[in-house]
Amino acid sequence: MTFFKKNVLYLIVIALVAVVFLFPSVQTKLKELFLPVAAIESAVTLQDEDYDVQLKGINVPSTNLKNLKGNKLVFLNFWGTWCAPCREEWPTIQNLYEARKDKIDFVLIAMQDKEEDVVKFMKEKGYTAPVYIAQSPVSKNILPKSFPTTFLLDKNGRILLKEDASKDWNSKSVNDFIDNVTQ
Numbered sequence: 001m002t003f004f005k006k007n008v009l010y011l012i013v014i015a016l017v018a019v020v021f022l023f024p025s026v027q028t029k030l031k032e033l034f035l036p037v038a039a040i041e042s043a044v045t046l047q048d049e050d051y052d053v054q055l056k057g058i059n060v061p062s063t064n065l066k067n068l069k070g071n072k073l074v075f076l077n078f079w080g081t082w083c084a085p086c087r088e089e090w091p092t093i094q095n096l097y098e099a100r101k102d103k104i105d106f107v108l109i110a111m112q113d114k115e116e117d118v119v120k121f122m123k124e125k126g127y128t129a130p131v132y133i134a135q136s137p138v139s140k141n142i143l144p145k146s147f148p149t150t151f152l153l154d155k156n157g158r159i160l161l162k163e164d165a166s167k168d169w170n171s172k173s174v175n176d177f178i179d180n181v182t183q
Contacts, residue, residue: 045159059131073182086148092168094129106129110131146165
C-alpha cells in the first residue's frame, strides 16, 4: 500500500500517457489543440487542375472554382438537401458567411441533388450563402467520401482545415482559426 501512496503521481502520469497512445482520437484532439501550426505546415496543397471545376450558380453567377484561387480563403463545402447532417450545419454556415464574406469566398456545392430541390431548400430557409452545382467532374483530391465535407483553403490552395462531418462553423474556435490564418 505504501508503494501506491509514494508513486500515485507517477501512476497517474503513466495512465494518462497510456490513454493518449491507446486512443488515437485523443491523440488527434491534443495535436489539434496544441500543434495547429504543424498541421497547417504539413497540409496538402491542391494543384490548378484540382480547382478546374465548372460551377453552375444557384443564387449567384456561374463560375469556375479556379477563378477563386489566389484571392481569399475559400470555404468549400460539399452537401446535399437529402443529407440531414448537412441541413443541420447550414445555419452555422449562413452565420459564418454573413460575418466573414469579406475575408472568405464561400463555395457550397450541392451534390447528388436536383437543381429545383436546391432552389426550394434555399428559398424555404432564407439562406443566401453562394450555392453551386458542379457541371464538370470534381478532382479526387477534394471529392467527398461522406457528407457534409468541408475544406478551408488558403490563397495558394493549401488545405488548412478539412471536416468530414457536421460542424458548428460559427463557433469561437473556427472564428479564432480564421483570424489567425488571415493575419
